[in-house]
Amino acid sequence: MIVGDSKPLEEILEMIRDKGKVLVLGCRGCVTVCNVGGEKEVGILATALRIAVKKQGWQTEIGERTLERQCDPEYIEELADDIEDYDAVVSIACGVGPQFVSERFPEIRVYPGINTTFIGGALEHGVWVERCQSCGNCLVHHFGGLCPIARCSKSLMNGPCGGSANAKCEIDPNVDCVWHLIVEKMEKMGRLQELAEVWPVKNWLTSRDGGPRKRVREDLKQ
Amino acid sequence: MKAGSNLEKVLEAGHFAVTGELGPPRGNNVEEVRHKAAHLKGIVESVNITDNQTAVVRMSSWAACKILLDEGLEPNFQMTVRDRNRIGLQSDLLGATALGIKNVLCLSGDHQRFGDHPEGKNVFDLDSMQWIALCKKMRDEKKFLNDKELDGAPEIFIGAASNPFGDPFSFRPMRLAKKVAAGTDFIQTQCIYNMDKFREFMKRVVDLGLHEKCYILGGVTPMKSVGMAKYMAKFVPGMDVPEEIVKRLTDAGKKNAAEEGIKIAIESIHQLKEMEGVAGVHVMAIEWEHRAKEIIEGAGLLPRPKVD
Numbered sequence: 001m002i003v004g005d006s007k008p009l010e011e012i013l014e015m016i017r018d019k020g021k022v023l024v025l026g027c028r029g030c031v032t033v034c035n036v037g038g039e040k041e042v043g044i045l046a047t048a049l050r051i052a053v054k055k056q057g058w059q060t061e062i063g064e065r066t067l068e069r070q071c072d073p074e075y076i077e078e079l080a081d082d083i084e085d086y087d088a089v090v091s092i093a094c095g096v097g098p099q100f101v102s103e104r105f106p107e108i109r110v111y112p113g114i115n116t117t118f119i120g121g122a123l124e125h126g127v128w129v130e131r132c133q134s135c136g137n138c139l140v141h142h143f144g145g146l147c148p149i150a151r152c153s154k155s156l157m158n159g160p161c162g163g164s165a166n167a168k169c170e171i172d173p174n175v176d177c178v179w180h181l182i183v184e185k186m187e188k189m190g191r192l193q194e195l196a197e198v199w200p201v202k203n204w205l206t207s208r209d210g211g212p213r214k215r216v217r218e219d220l221k222q
Numbered sequence: 223m224k225a226g227s228n229l230e231k232v233l234e235a236g237h238f239a240v241t242g243e244l245g246p247p248r249g250n251n252v253e254e255v256r257h258k259a260a261h262l263k264g265i266v267e268s269v270n271i272t273d274n275q276t277a278v279v280r281m282s283s284w285a286a287c288k289i290l291l292d293e294g295l296e297p298n299f300q301m302t303v304r305d306r307n308r309i310g311l312q313s314d315l316l317g318a319t320a321l322g323i324k325n326v327l328c329l330s331g332d333h334q335r336f337g338d339h340p341e342g343k344n345v346f347d348l349d350s351m352q353w354i355a356l357c358k359k360m361r362d363e364k365k366f367l368n369d370k371e372l373d374g375a376p377e378i379f380i381g382a383a384s385n386p387f388g389d390p391f392s393f394r395p396m397r398l399a400k401k402v403a404a405g406t407d408f409i410q411t412q413c414i415y416n417m418d419k420f421r422e423f424m425k426r427v428v429d430l431g432l433h434e435k436c437y438i439l440g441g442v443t444p445m446k447s448v449g450m451a452k453y454m455a456k457f458v459p460g461m462d463v464p465e466e467i468v469k470r471l472t473d474a475g476k477k478n479a480a481e482e483g484i485k486i487a488i489e490s491i492h493q494l495k496e497m498e499g500v501a502g503v504h505v506m507a508i509e510w511e512h513r514a515k516e517i518i519e520g521a522g523l524l525p526r527p528k529v530d
Contacts, residue, residue, distance in 0.1 A: 201341070202341075203341035204341055204342060204343045205335070205340060205341050207343075209334075209342065209343045209344045210335060210340075211333065211335065
């Protein structure tokens with residue numbers, strides 16, 4: 001899923017300064033799963049904003065709404081019925097949400113209420129970790145099911161650097177050295193010899209480096 | 223004086239300046255650099271040394287700059303933010319200035335997809351605007367980006383590029399204004415073929431008073447052939463080649479197209495000399511360094527002034 005962090009309340013408050021009516025807009029997609037942008041969080045943020053606005057002595061009204069997904073025009077369209085009543089939208093979907101909303105409703109100011117951080121998963125309740133960098137050419141099966149592109153701080157493809165110590169990365173003792181994990185895993189599977197192969201230079205065209213990406217499925221297009 | 227480079231001195235003295243351009247070889251062929259440099263010696267204030275232009279790997283710009291210095295020419299060290307992060311940029315600037323390089327041109331750089339290693343990662347840690355501001359900070363405040371003191375600060379004349387023909391046109395003067403605010407001392411523009419559009423651009427630039435805050439050099443590149451003109455018109459992003467130019471080259475005939483291209487370049491320089499806000503010309507005779515003299519001489523710009 002796409003994982004995000006709530007922006008500080010003060011930052012959001014500054015965004016909506018002088019706005020008469022503000023809609024806090026949630027999304028039932030990834031951000032609901034990672035507890036940052038679903039219906040529940042819309043309620044929490046709206047309440048916090050109402051209190052903060054009152055404290056400031058502003059007359060701002062705060063509305064609440066949660067769409068099925070903000071990354072799909074079909075659901076964004078649902079806003080058409082009453083969006084005109086609002087002066088601003090605070091979207092707490094991933095970065096796609098505020099863009100889709102402002103593309104559909106160019107006359108309204110749309111603010112991001114969360115910071116989109118990474119593609120990852122939950123290790124346990126309340127703990128998420130990055131697992132994918134969306135490089136566009138998945139190779140995890142060669143590395144014991146672990147991704148050195150997303151999880152090695154240097155995206156090394158040919159083994160741990162000299163900074164690996166006690167299974168931890170040189171940048172931070174709280175960060176696992178993924179290459180340590182890869183070696184252990186491959187050893188256990190009896191596949192260590194596969195790592196002897198020198199990986200050639202990677203083609204980054206499929207990643208963000210090749211420019212913004214677009215996928216067209218002719219079989220699905222209408 | 224910020225750097226005391228020849229280019230800076232000539233511009234400060236109020237002369238109409240001329241700069242040239244030299245592309246380093248696709249290898250470590252020193253003789254090739256010396257050979258090209260010889261054609262430019264004495265006919266320009268300084269020479270831009272491109273930094274892996276069009277994202278094709280070449281001899282590093284700073285090294286070619288040093289060869290020029292040794293040959294008695296003044297280089298303009300082009301630095302793109304495509305291949306170096308903030309560590310590399312600051313380090314290379316310190317290294318280059320330690321070797322005696324005094325002019326720096328801060329650029330974004332063509333995306334690597336245009337070049338001969340399209341599969342590469344891109345860097346773009348800073349953008350060209352931020353790099354201009356950082357160069358100024360290193361020079362004026364004698365500090366790194368992180369505010370730590372430098373042990374020896376670069377004395378540089380800071381340059382940047384401007385493309386009046388990129389879209390959206392209405393934003394181009396504002397982008398130039400941002401570069402001026404960031405700290406650029408001089409600007410070299412994209413090759414100008416559409417003189418009417420450039421005149422309109424300069425009018426807006428003059429209205430903003432930008433010509434009083436930095437020196438603006440108009441870009442001139444002679445067309446070698448009809449093919450080159452058609453290629454530039456069609457395939458070079460942000461290049462504006464009016465049909466009239468293609469027609470003139472075509473009408474001249476294959477044998478005389480190059481002469482016509484040089485004639486057009488000379489006419490362009492004459493027009494630029496008369497235009498308010500234009501402080502000089504940047505003559506980019508790409509892989510045609512030996513013809514640069516004809517153009518500059520033809521435009522009545524030789525001999526170059528000597529300013530101490």
